[in-house]
Amino acid sequence: MAGSSEPGSSPEEEIQISFTNHTFIVPKKEINMVPDMGKWKRSQAYADYVGFVLTLNEGVKGKKLTCDYKISKPIENLTLLLNTLDRWIDETPPVDQPSRFGNKAYRTWYNKLEKEAENLVSTVIPNELSSAVPETAVYLKESVGNPTRIDYGTGHEAAFAAFLCCLCKIGVLKMDDQLAIVFCVFDRYLQVMRKLQKTYRMEPAGSQGVWGLDDFQFLPFIWGSSQLIDHPTLSPGQFVDEKVVNEHHEEYMFLECIRFINEMKTGSFAEHSNQLWNISAVHAWSKVNQGLIQMYKAECLEKFPVIQHFKFGSLLAINAVGS
Template sequence: MDESEPVRQIYDHKDLAEFLESSAFQDIWDFVERLNCSVRGLSGDALAGPRVPATSLVTAELAALKELAAEVELLPAETGRFGNRAFRTWFSQLQERTPRFTEELLVKSDQTKRYGPDLQAYFLGAFGDPMRIDYGTGHEASFLLFMFCLHRLHLFRAEDFPELVLSVFPAYLATTRYLQQRFTLEPAGSHGVWGLDDYVFLPFLFGSSQLIGKDTEVPPVAARDRELVLELAPKYLYFDTIRFILETKRGPFAEHSPTLYDISGLENWSRINAGLLRMYKAEVWSKLPVIQHIPFGILIPFRSAARTSTERLPAGS
């Protein structure tokens, strides 16, 4: 294995506890909070269009990956298996494409190729597991770390964070939703009916931030009205994700998504957003089965001591 290749560092609860107390995690959590704050009160149509060159590059790659998935011939379903093995064929194509894609990003960031393995690791980890044929919040977290690395490489500045949340992240959601349906990916680490969602968390967090201050115009209880959900979905990640749930699950909303149903009974979006932020740390980043597969390298070291010199990270990170 190349010394520069990111490696797994979390194997048990002791490792996880160390990570959660590290400066690396504090940097990641600060990034989450800043993304969350960046879209407060912003609808999805608030952006006039891509301002950052990397946005077009990333969204185009995500769209291409979605098109490739549509071209992969499905294999006969196996008795007792949830996912379609053809997902592995698509994943092989992802592995072939990713080095070229990350090299293009590094050219735009004016950084050396030494950061390529980090970008590749987090991008490859964002679409599911080819052996288990599943997808969950750990893979979503890997895409968050990919975006974090784009910021560390100065491809997205703090003032560009709304573009990350409202342009790049929705493109990622569109691709992963297609993968879930096309290859019937099994939910990884799902809490079942009492979980927030089978596959994702961040669109609820960022989406609730978009709605802060809009309690009169769009009250939380609107999530219980299918027509309102469809009307609001194009503007708000929260309602777009509920729309997807309503399209893919059968039965009453209160039965297949009781946690989301209960949340819609709260009085304002500010309270919902604050609760989801706490829940995200507790139910995703503090869970060993979810976080144990995340690798650590140069851009995201496991321990602060891993930064042996200021030259290891791009200046200003």
């Protein structure tokens, strides 16, 4: 995972890069027009990001959220960081305002993160790698939504995955942290994002309405469907059954996402979540998983409105693979 650019590369191929003389760069936007998308698809960042997502997808296959896994010190520190963000929500209640959506108190909460991001990240990154803090902290700030529009979407989620990918590349997170990255850190991140979305009534960023998979998230559906591959009793057709969801949501990320949708939306599931309803007709979780990976590339990673906000530094570089 660390420094690997080969999608789905195995642990044996893990390459540890030395960062002693490395020049870290504060990430910036590079995709400014639709024709720049080709640059992104050929970039080292794209290869590394997709490789990271697929490696974790393989790592969680067939495993429950409640299974045993190692919790290293950096994983503990990341959880504490997310707990801090959660506490700040409690300390920043919504304000009274005429418009129903986009509560302005979110901006107060976000300003606190903007001020404190580097301090928070420095609790995860050891002193000898402190020069990596400004670069990685940018991805944390990008991962919680947009303070101007008070919205959140799959581009922000991708920034959090990029943040974790950078921590792997500099060797803070290791290959044997894989399960904890998804089941402990990413799951906690999702809890905090759901709380943000509910508390401040955040708008979905770039939502495709009923034609999108979900208003806010995508990755937990990919990793969550991988968890369910070869499940002895749960088939894709059962996630539309609320009883099944309520029984198993604590073990499977996919079902936790469905539970949140059921909590937030009223009316027929087939109407408000048409894409997911269609997916429930697929006969095997392995097919669901493959289909979601393809859909993620097409609907998120290859869409200019999402990728125009992605930022590139030295760890997730815009340079073409191998250049």
